[in-house]
Amino acid sequence: xxxxxxxATVTIxxxxxxxxxxxxxxxxxxxxxxTAPGDVVEITYRVRRRHADGEVRRVLTPSAxxxxxxxxxxxxxxxxxxxxxxxxxxxxLSAKRRMVVDAFERIARRTVPVADVVPSPEQWAxxxxxxxxxxxxxxxxxxxxxxxxxxxxxxxxxxxDISSAEVVEAWHALRSAxxxxxxxxxxxxxxxxxxxxxxxxxxxxxxWDTLQPFxxxxxxxxxxxxxxxxxxxxxxxxxxxxxxxxxxxxxxAVAGAIRDHVLSVIRATPGTRVVDAYGGxxxxxxxxxxxGRTPVLIELDxxxxxxxxxxxxxxxxxxxxxxxxxxxxxLPADAVxxxxxxxxxxxxxxxxxxxxxxxxxLIYVSCDPATLARDVSRLPGYRVQSxxxxxxxxxxxxxxxxxxxxxxxxx
Numbered sequence: 231x232x233x234x235x236x237x238a239t240v241t242i243x244x245x246x247x248x249x250x251x252x253x254x255x256x257x258x259x260x261x262x263x264x265t266a267p268g269d270v271v272e273i274t275y276r277v278r279r280r281h282a283d284g285e286v287r288r289v290l291t292p293s294a295x296x297x298x299x300x301x302x303x304x305x306x307x308x309x310x311x312x313x314x315x316x317x318x319x320x321x322x323l324s325a326k327r328r329m330v331v332d333a334f335e336r337i338a339r340r341t342v343p344v345a346d347v348v349p350s351p352e353q354w355a356x357x358x359x360x361x362x363x364x365x366x367x368x369x370x371x372x373x374x375x376x377x378x379x380x381x382x383x384x385x386x387x388x389x390x391d392i393s394s395a396e397v398v399e400a401w402h403a404l405r406s407a408x409x410x411x412x413x414x415x416x417x418x419x420x421x422x423x424x425x426x427x428x429x430x431x432x433x434x435x436x437x438w439d440t441l442q443p444f445x446x447x448x449x450x451x452x453x454x455x456x457x458x459x460x461x462x463x464x465x466x467x468x469x470x471x472x473x474x475x476x477x478x479x480x481x482x483a484v485a486g487a488i489r490d491h492v493l494s495v496i497r498a499t500p501g502t503r504v505v506d507a508y509g510g511x512x513x514x515x516x517x518x519x520x521x522g523r524t525p526v527l528i529e530l531d532x533x534x535x536x537x538x539x540x541x542x543x544x545x546x547x548x549x550x551x552x553x554x555x556x557x558x559x560x561l562p563a564d565a566v567x568x569x570x571x572x573x574x575x576x577x578x579x580x581x582x583x584x585x586x587x588x589x590x591x592l593i594y595v596s597c598d599p600a601t602l603a604r605d606v607s608r609l610p611g612y613r614v615q616s617x618x619x620x621x622x623x624x625x626x627x628x629x630x631x632x633x634x635x636x637x638x639x640x641x
Contacts (some may be wrong), residue, residue, distance in 0.1 A: 234276075235274045235275065235276050236274065236275055236276075236277070236345070237272065237274055237275075237287075237380050238260075238272075238275060239270065239271070239272050239273075239290065240253035240254070240255060240260060240262070240270075240271060240273060240284075240641055241253060241268070241269070241270050241271075242252065242262065242265045242266060242267055242268065242269040242270075242271065242293070242511065243267065244267050244325070244328065245325040245328070245329070245627075246329070246332075247329045247332065247333060247599065247600060248261075248266070248313070248627050249313030249314055249325075249626070249627030249629070250263045250313075250439075251263070251264075251265030251266065251267065251269065251271075252263055252558050253271075255275070255625075256283065257280055258277070258332075259281045259282070260273070260280065260281070260282040260283070260284045260287065261281060261282070261283055261284060261362055261363060262275075262286060263285070263286075263313070263523075264286060264292035264313075264316060264322070265286060265289075266277075266292070266295045266296045266316060266386055267293060267295060267325075268293030268294060268295060269289060269291070269292060269293045270289075270290045270291035270312060270511065270606075271286050271287075271289050272287045272288040272290055273285060273286055273287060274287060277635070285379075285426045287639060292384050293523075295317055295318050295414065296316055296317065296318075297317065297318050298315060299315040300315060300354070300391050301315060301390070301391040301392075302384065303318075303375070303387065303389070303390075305389070306316065306569070307375075307377060307385040308377040308378050308379045308380075309342065309375050309376075309377065309378070309385070310375065310376050310377060310378030310381065311375050311390070311392070311626070312392065312625040312626050313378075313380075313625075313626055313627040314625055314626060314627055315625045318355055319349070319624065321406075322347070322621070322624065322625070323347040323349055323621060324347075326347050326619060326621065326627075326629040327344055327345075327346060327347050327619055329599055329627070329629060330599045330617060330619050330629065331344050331356050331633055332521070332599075333599035333600050333602065333603040334599075334603050334606070334617070335379065336514070336602035336603070336616075337600060337604050337607060338603040338604070338606045338607040339607065340606065340607075340614060340640050341605075341618045342617055342618060342640065343614070343617060344615040344617045344619065345616065345617065345619070345636075346617045346619075347619040347620065347621050347626075347629065348484075348487060348618065348619065348621065349621050350481060350483065350484050350619045350621045350622070350624045351483045351484075352483065352619075352624075353624045353625070354391050354392060354624070354625075355391065355393065355394050355395060356392060356394070356481045356483070356484075357390075357393040357394060357480045357481065358393075358394055358397060358399065358422055358423050358478065358480055358481075358482060358626060359384060359393075359397065359420065359421065359422040359423075359425055359478075359480045360390055360393045360397050360398075360401055360420070360421050360422075361418065361419070361420045361421075361510065362374060362375065362418065362419045362420075362421075362508070363375065363376060363384045363416075363417075363418055364384075364408075364411070364416070364417040364419060364434075365415065365416050365417075365554070366382055366414070366415045366416070370408070371408045371411065372384050372385075372386050373386060373387065373404075373405055373408060373419075374381065374386045374387030375387055375390075383490065387401070388429055391502075391625075392565040392623075392624065392626075394423060396426075397421055397422070397423050397609070399450075399451060400423060400428050400430070400451070401419045402635035403447075403448055403450055403451075404419060404430065404448065407444055407447040407448050407512055409440075410440040410441075410443045410447060411416060411435070411438075411440070411445035412432070412434070412435025412436070412437060412438040412440075412441075412458070413435055413436055413437045413438070413439070413445065414434050414435035414436060414459070414571065416434055417432060417433060417434030417435055417498070418432070418433045419431070419432050419433075420432075421452075422472065422478065424478045424482075425454065425633055427469055428450055428451050428452050428453070429451070429452065429453040429455075430448070430451040430453065430454050430471065431454075431455045431456075431457070432454075432455070432456045432457070433456070433457040434457075434458075435456075435458060435459060436458060436459045436460075437511060440444070440454065440463075441466065445466065445467060448612075450468070451467065452469045453467060453468060453469035454466040454467040454513070454518050456619045457565065479622070479625065480623070481622045484620050484621065484622045484630070485513075485622070487620060488595065488620055488622075488630060488632060489513060489517055491569060491618060491620075491632055492514060492593055492595065492632060493514070493517050493518070493521060493633055495593060495613050496518065496523060496565055496567075496591070496593070497521055497593070499564065499591045500592065501563075501564025501565060502522065502523050502524050502564060502566070503521045503523075503524050503526065503563045503564045503565075503603050504518055504524070504525050504526070504563060504564060504566070504567065505525075505526045505528070505557070505560055505561070505563045505565070505566040505567065505569050505589075505640065506518070506525045506526065506527040506528070506566045506569075507528045507553045507557060507566065507567065507568050507569070507570075507575075507579070508528065508529065508530075508553060508569045508570050508571070509525075509527035509528060509529050509538060509548075509567075509569070510531075510534050510538070510569070511529075511530060511534045511537040511538050511541065512525075512527055512538030512539075512541040512542050512548070513541075514539065514567065514569075514607040515538060515546055515583070516541050516542060518546070519542060519545045519546060520527055522553075524545070524546045524547075524565070525542065525544055525546040525547070525566050526546065526549065526560045527542065527546060527547065527548045527549065528551065528556050528557065528560070529548070529549075529550060529555050530550070530552055530553075532550055535548055535549075535550035537555065552576070553568075553570070553576065553579050554575075554576035554577075554578035554579040554582075555578075557579050557582045557583070558582040558586060560567060561582060561583075561585040561586045561587065561589070562586065563589050564586075564591070565587065565589055565590065565591040565592070565593065566583065566589045566591070566592050566593070567593045567595065568593070568595065569595040570596070570600065570601075571597075572597050572598045573598075574596070574598065574601030574602065574604060574605050575594075575605050577601070577608065580605050580608040580609060581608070583609060583612075584608065584609055584610070584612075585609050588612065588637045590636065591634070591635065591636060592612060592635040592636070593632065593633070593634055593635075594608075594632075594633040594635065595631070595632050595633075596605070596630070596631045596632075596633065597629075597630050597631075598624070598628075599630065599631055601631065602631055602633060606633065606635070609635065610639070611637060611639075612635040612636065612637060613635065613636060613637070613638035613639055613640045614633060614634070614635055614640055615634045615635060615636050616633070616634045617631060617632070617633050617634075618631070618632045618634075619631045619632075620632070
């Protein structure tokens, strides 16, 4: 039951999954964004069914863990892209490890060994991708990101300190050519720069009569694709890799470190047949081939599956389709790697891993500790051997996790 907003003075105890600070009022957990452990803050809060949502009115006693946010959009526009810019980086890493531990204890009902978070080599300008919301207003476009306080509000983005200089430069080029965008009132745009090649993917709009002026004004975009309002994809300018580079992880250095870690675990395990589920364009499978393994890659996206087939050649197998529909047919295997989207693996896929002859090694790469813990809870026949988090997304509350499981029980 909800009621009118109330006021209180609270002390922030820790950070929750998602980055909000947690305080307690008469035993009720209150989640307060943009706070730090140790803050004493005056808040307004609204009671929900089992918790309360709070908002800071004043910081009375700032935590020693606080730092000044670097990006003006973080405070001036309540930018929702980052959640932790107000925290010292070491505190961010500690909080993310705690989020992983809490997810396993709360959701999987397991106490597991969680290592310290591997830091990102770069805390700023690490992102090779920027996704923007664009809305037409007074015959012009407001192009930027959303406010966390009001998700329907889009502010005009001038800079993004976690994005690379190349991405920001491409973003300004897009803004300069906004008069040539498709007809429509709302669009989304994704800019990614990989290996010096710039990809632009737009979605929204019914007609694009000004396409040629746009392409002329933006020669720096090597690959341009448009998904119109009728869900039709138009390849307007195609890069040599067929657009597969647009699916590269947003933090290339940390993505490489994760692949190195996964490969080291695979190399330490006997056997050659490895299932690479949700395998993307085959970056990990190529490394497996180099290590003397025979990958069986499963990928739903046809373009990525085709890129993987080209990369792997005849040294492995590529299957295009849903993991939950294919996985049972490629088991047993000497090892299985799962790298699902943020929603986690399908229940049918986890069921196949549990009831079919269990792989001696299961490696789950996750971008959400909550869905990872949920899926691990569906595998009572496996024990958690190790959990290593990686800071793929500094300044945000997101954390990447590599969980290694082997047949057995944690109890």
